[in-house]
Amino acid sequence: MFDAIRDVVRKSSIHVCIVNCGGCNGCDVECVALLSPRYDLEQFGIYVHNNPREADVLLLTGAVTEQWKDNLKRIYDKAPEPKIAVAVGNCPISGDVFAQEGGHVNAPASNFIPVAAEIPGCPPRPSEILEAILAVGPQAIADRGREQQ
Amino acid sequence: MSSLIWYIYDFARKAWADTFLNAKNEPDISEKPERFRDFPKVNKEYCIGCGACTVSCPSPNAIKLVRDEDSEEGAGMTYPVIKPGACIRCGFCAEVCPTDPKTLECGHNHLILPEFNIIPSKRQYIVDDYLCIKCKKCLKKCPVEAISEIDGKVVVDQLKCISCGECLDVCPVNGAMKAVFVDNLQDQKELILLCVNYLEEYINAKEDDLRSLEKDGLLQYDVPISEIIDDALKIMPDEEIALEIMTNAVNRLKVRIIDWDKDKCEKCQLCIPDCPTKCISFDESRDTIVRDKDRCLRCSICYQTCPFSVIKYFIAKFSIDDGKIIHVTVKASNLNENIVE
Amino acid sequence: MIVPIGPIHPALKEPIRLKLQTEGERVVKAEIEYGYVHRGIEKIIEGKTWQKGIYLSERVCGICSYEHTQTFAETIEQISDVDVPVRAQFLRVIANELDRIQSHLLGNSTFFKSMDHETLFMHVLELREYAMDSIELLTGNRVNMGWNVVGGVRMDADERHFNKILKNLDIIEEGFERTRQLFAEGPALALRCKGIGVMTKKEAIKGRAVGPIGRASGITKDFRNGHYTYDDYFDFKVITRTEGDNYARTLTRFDEIPESISILRQAIENIPKGEVRTPVDLKSGYAMRQNEAPRGEVTYMIETNGSLIKNISIRTPSIANMDSCARYMIRDVPTVADAVATYATSDPCVACAERVAITNEAGITSIKKFDEVI
Numbered sequence: 003m004f005d006a007i008r009d010v011v012r013k014s015s016i017h018v019c020i021v022n023c024g025g026c027n028g029c030d031v032e033c034v035a036l037l038s039p040r041y042d043l044e045q046f047g048i049y050v051h052n053n054p055r056e057a058d059v060l061l062l063t064g065a066v067t068e069q070w071k072d073n074l075k076r077i078y079d080k081a082p083e084p085k086i087a088v089a090v091g092n093c094p095i096s097g098d099v100f101a102q103e104g105g106h107v108n109a110p111a112s113n114f115i116p117v118a119a120e121i122p123g124c125p126p127r128p129s130e131i132l133e134a135i136l137a138v139g140p141q142a143i144a145d146r147g148r149e150q151q
Numbered sequence: 152m153s154s155l156i157w158y159i160y161d162f163a164r165k166a167w168a169d170t171f172l173n174a175k176n177e178p179d180i181s182e183k184p185e186r187f188r189d190f191p192k193v194n195k196e197y198c199i200g201c202g203a204c205t206v207s208c209p210s211p212n213a214i215k216l217v218r219d220e221d222s223e224e225g226a227g228m229t230y231p232v233i234k235p236g237a238c239i240r241c242g243f244c245a246e247v248c249p250t251d252p253k254t255l256e257c258g259h260n261h262l263i264l265p266e267f268n269i270i271p272s273k274r275q276y277i278v279d280d281y282l283c284i285k286c287k288k289c290l291k292k293c294p295v296e297a298i299s300e301i302d303g304k305v306v307v308d309q310l311k312c313i314s315c316g317e318c319l320d321v322c323p324v325n326g327a328m329k330a331v332f333v334d335n336l337q338d339q340k341e342l343i344l345l346c347v348n349y350l351e352e353y354i355n356a357k358e359d360d361l362r363s364l365e366k367d368g369l370l371q372y373d374v375p376i377s378e379i380i381d382d383a384l385k386i387m388p389d390e391e392i393a394l395e396i397m398t399n400a401v402n403r404l405k406v407r408i409i410d411w412d413k414d415k416c417e418k419c420q421l422c423i424p425d426c427p428t429k430c431i432s433f434d435e436s437r438d439t440i441v442r443d444k445d446r447c448l449r450c451s452i453c454y455q456t457c458p459f460s461v462i463k464y465f466i467a468k469f470s471i472d473d474g475k476i477i478h479v480t481v482k483a484s485n486l487n488e489n490i491v492e
Numbered sequence: 493m494i495v496p497i498g499p500i501h502p503a504l505k506e507p508i509r510l511k512l513q514t515e516g517e518r519v520v521k522a523e524i525e526y527g528y529v530h531r532g533i534e535k536i537i538e539g540k541t542w543q544k545g546i547y548l549s550e551r552v553c554g555i556c557s558y559e560h561t562q563t564f565a566e567t568i569e570q571i572s573d574v575d576v577p578v579r580a581q582f583l584r585v586i587a588n589e590l591d592r593i594q595s596h597l598l599g600n601s602t603f604f605k606s607m608d609h610e611t612l613f614m615h616v617l618e619l620r621e622y623a624m625d626s627i628e629l630l631t632g633n634r635v636n637m638g639w640n641v642v643g644g645v646r647m648d649a650d651e652r653h654f655n656k657i658l659k660n661l662d663i664i665e666e667g668f669e670r671t672r673q674l675f676a677e678g679p680a681l682a683l684r685c686k687g688i689g690v691m692t693k694k695e696a697i698k699g700r701a702v703g704p705i706g707r708a709s710g711i712t713k714d715f716r717n718g719h720y721t722y723d724d725y726f727d728f729k730v731i732t733r734t735e736g737d738n739y740a741r742t743l744t745r746f747d748e749i750p751e752s753i754s755i756l757r758q759a760i761e762n763i764p765k766g767e768v769r770t771p772v773d774l775k776s777g778y779a780m781r782q783n784e785a786p787r788g789e790v791t792y793m794i795e796t797n798g799s800l801i802k803n804i805s806i807r808t809p810s811i812a813n814m815d816s817c818a819r820y821m822i823r824d825v826p827t828v829a830d831a832v833a834t835y836a837t838s839d840p841c842v843a844c845a846e847r848v849a850i851t852n853e854a855g856i857t858s859i860k861k862f863d864e865v866i
Contacts, residue, residue, distance in 0.1 A: 022529070031598065034602075035621065077500060092236055098237065099536070100532075103337050103338075209547040333800060
């Protein structure tokens with residue numbers, strides 16, 4: 003009974019932290035645009051506050067640069083369980099255009115931390131990000147919460 | 152009081168309760184405008200397998216050409232596959248696609264004029280003006296008239312060139328028309344460095360031969376290429392390209408070899424101040440002269456300075472045979488004799 | 493005491509480390525540590541054709557991505573002596589000004605968020621969506637537009653597109669008046685902005701501040717004066733202020749929006765008919781070009797050998813603005829919260845600023861602070 007209530011509550015209250023581990027900024031801007039009244043992220047119970055210590059969902063943007071190789075795992079460890087990481091944009095998925103000769107990136111991000119969902123696009127439209135978070139986020143968090151017990 | 156009742160009434164309405172429980176946006180926010188460039192749409196049946204899309208794509212992992220397995224009905228189809236996780240939705244693949252109708256469709260931008268269709272290639276064709284004899288055979292042979300003569304020089308128009316390689320076959324001078332690889336320049340540098348380092352070490356290891364070499368004498372060795380091909384393939388996995396780059400590099404290569412006979416050295420230290428890169432130093436604890444190989448320019452100044460002929464200086468030339476054996480020819484330098492005379 | 497902020501912090505949008513030295517509640521000194529987003533774009537572009545390079549230069553910065561492609565294209569056009577068709581020049585101006593509007597609105601909304609004024613944050617961000625709609629309608633993408641090519645632009649636009657853009661501009665203008673009044677005349681915000689983070693004109697010149705940040709301190713340079721299209725066809729006023737505080741910087745960005753809207757109306761009214769793209773005969777050579785991005789001057793220096801780019805160097809406005817922010821603006825600020833707000837008014841774009849990398853003898857790439865490089 004208690005677990006069921008906790009699942010329902012978790013599904014409708016998601017705290018998000020955007021972690022930019024070395025991208026062009028485009029995906030971060032699209033995530034900020036999600037806060038605007040047109041998309042209104044908070045009506046779905048999703049709250050963006052950029053603090054990894056309270057986050058349920060880490061939105062990863064950017065191909066992992068040299069400085070983030072160790073720090074990404076540290077940030078992930080700081081977030082409390084249950085937590086999931088969602089890769090927004092191409093950079094954390096494949097390194098995008100930076101994963102070629104001359105670039106200083108260590109994509110994909112899944113080499114460093116477990117990534118639960120991927121949203122392709124460079125950058126994805128806000129509505130695509132919204133759809134993906136709503137389709138994946140609540141259920142994945144609830145599942146992960148059950149795994150922990 | 153009335154406002155409180157109004158609030159309670161407002162919250163109790165069914166419409167409000169519905170929107171509270173089923174939060175959703177207006178549908179129009181997910182509508183894409185008509186000119187939106189989404190991920191490219193692939194029409195498999197039109198593809199001719201030219202590979203223009205894979206070469207032109209700015210993102211390295213986005214497009215792959217795949218070929219279905221052959222079945223009884225005939226050969227398998229070749230077509231591009233787009234990986235959404237790497238595609239940046241620029242639509243450049245649709246722009247360069249040469250088929251009509253287009254194999255790749257992306258937004259509106261592929262409706263532009265045909266003169267902007269560029270087929271990029273791994274090779275770039277360049278005329279070496281120093282070697283070119285202006286026979287103009289390539290001008291006549293070129294199927295798309297990409298080669299022309301401007302100000303007395305034969306020039307390849309990179310925008311028109313389709314990289315067919317006809318000009319390379321017809322050119323009577325070896326090396327006047329070059330097909331240069333434009334991709335992975337860094338790997339090419341490493342490959343050439345590997346060849347040079349290997350050959351230099353190989354010759355340096357034959358100390359006895361070098362020291363007993365007479366004036367005007369020649370040393371000749373045959374080095375099988377198979378000894379370095381494994382290392383080369385680690386740098387550049389494509390064997391054909393690797394061999395071609397190595398052949399081109401080794402054929403033009405001229406390596407200067409410095410042999411240092413430590414037994415003869417009298418520690419006069421004359422060579423130390425003369426070195427332009429300060430790579431020679433005196434190790435007091437071990438009482439020897441030390442030469443830093445990596446910083447040495449092989450300029451031969453120490454060879455000309457040394458009064459005890461500790462340092463010997465050789466010039467090695469190479470040619471490659473059938474892509475299997477490297478012929479090495481080593482000749483002693485005659486710089487010192489010229490000075491004496 | 494030193495208060496470190498970042499790289500991931502509720503107050504920051506992008507990874508950067510701010511070190512604030514405090515005496516009691518006052519912040520007396522600030523230092524910025526860069527290096528979290530260095531990707532080495534210049535090195536990737538070397539040895540590639542412009543067709544690939546233009547999509548890579550777009551990804552230098554995601555907020556002002558448009559100006560990077562335009563400057564890249566104009567530099568190569570300068571090398572190759574190409575005259576861009578006038579219609580294409582007008583279309584470039586339209587996209588450029590729409591990009592400037594959305595970037596200024598985003599910069600201001602981030603400032604309001606860092607001041608914890610959610611109402612204005614939401615109002616301004618809602619207005620920005622109309623600018624983004626226009627951009628998407630015109631170019632086919634919201635952020636990385638892929639709209640410029642050497643020799644013109646990729647697609648033509650017709651009456652329907654222009655009418656929709658004009659309709660969106662009316663909405664932006666109407667909402668803009670209200671939000672500007674809320675900011676400029678509201679007592680709560682003005683009290684927290686006026687006299688905070690003051691940078692004088694002398695300091696702005698010394699810190700090489702550019703764009704709206706420099707203009708708020710009295711520098712009159714705007715690189716749109718001197719650009720061939722703007723000089724020949726458009727009238728506009730360069731907004732300058734003299735106070736150099738947070739209030740002035742935010743208002744400078746606000747006041748540039750009506751100027752951009754008026755340029756857009758002139759462009760849509762007077763746009764000539766004709767081609768939008770011309771074939772290009774690439775030549776080898778070297779050229780340098782400076783353009784006015786939303787945040788200030790963008791400089792591209794490119795050397796080509798016919799079809800390939802041999803060498804490229806990019807100078808972005810953010811590196812100068814963030815450096816002058818750390819040196820002169822956050823110098824004697826009453827609280828840590830104000831220091832963060834001051835940082836936000838300098839409209840920082842970290843992805844732009846990460847341009848310097850130094851390789852030491854062991855071959856390890858280390859990214860040094862801007863001070864050490866100069």
